[in-house]
Amino acid sequence: MVLPVEPEFRDDSSSVQLVAAVRQLVGHGLVVEGGDLTPADRDLLLEEELSLGNVVPARRREFRAGRFYARQALQGLGAGGSVVPIGDNRAPVWPTAIVGSISHTRNLCVVAVGSSTEFLGVGIDIEEDSPLSCELARLVSDAAELEGREEIERGLGCDLPKLLFVIKEAFYKMYFPLTGRFLAFHDVRIELDVEKHAAKARIVPSKRLAAIDSRCFEGRFGSSDGTLFSCFELSAR
Template sequence: MRDLLPGAVAVAVADASAWTEEPLPEEAATLSERAVPARRREFRAGRACARRAMTELGLPPLPVPAGRDRAPVWPSRVVGSISHTGDYCAAAVARADRVRSIGIDAEDNLRLDEPTRRLVCRAEEEEWWHGPGGEAPHWPTVFFSAKESVYKAWFPLVGGWLGFHDVRVEPDPATGTFTARVLVPRPPGPAPEVLHGRFAVSPDLVRTAVVVTA
């Protein structure tokens, strides 16, 4: 994930200790008592990575509680994003005076079934990966991850929801970058119509990242 983000963004990827590190009291208080063990595990790792990324910026490791929608609530003057899948977890954090918003996402590098693929991909995206995009990597999974990153970067700016078909993603395989165009009306000013991101594909993972600079 480090290679997908500019130098103004600090990144921490979970090591073995992050998965068992206890959350701060302010964080633990926002984790549902009904949370299953897997949710508790990923919550611990995500918050541990967030605090470690803050220290990389020279900031104190402040708590990152969860909001009612389960999204991280970042400290004042800090923006960030957390992603986890299976045994991978990462957090990206930046100072709000340098970066307006961040979205990162990691997904297992697996083929999407047809119903999920149609839910994720617009018709022109399907045409692209059936044509010039080619079969490798699993492009629908790249589209899925890219749109997740776009949503994570978009939501803090406008507080609005985006569906998969509300965003059109255009990858550039040669550079590992993508352009994402938001196709729904948006409030003037707070969020751009076009966002730019990067992606990386390994045998196990698809990772994407979007940054909206200050």
């Protein structure tokens, strides 16, 4: 999935507000930690370092901060010293009996983790609240999802295609570890409840996805000081 370019750095209060807002959004039982990328100067555990490989400095900075906040979140589940390397699909490999998700912009990072006895999966995404180009908007959304765009954007104060991007990314981060299925943006249809800041995600039937999951998955979304965020979790109960 294509990530749009993000604007420049904001002050530290943005990270505090964002983490607080995400904590209010997620389901009971999930542990959320995060902040700016200051922890990027901390060393990784050896297995994590090896799994990262040879990457550009910006990617290493994001990765280090993500693992720092991941260990903070895991501490809340009694697994603070755990290693969180990258798997073959480039997603985090969480400790046994734990599910989680990591997301970051150039300057901020948020991690959510939970026990697999409580949750089958969790997905979180954060993005800068900057409009998508027309080309990216067409890639991310379809006509049905953009119906009533002007009214929705007035009510929420954000770019609708960018919000759909964030919601679909969060859904994918929850869905892929459960199924191993790669999804394009148009494989997922989003229905918004603007007043409740809620979203329903469904897989769009197609020849390629003819026998895929027909369930409706419910998530939530919000914004904090110029950052959009969304979370999906699937209960184990």
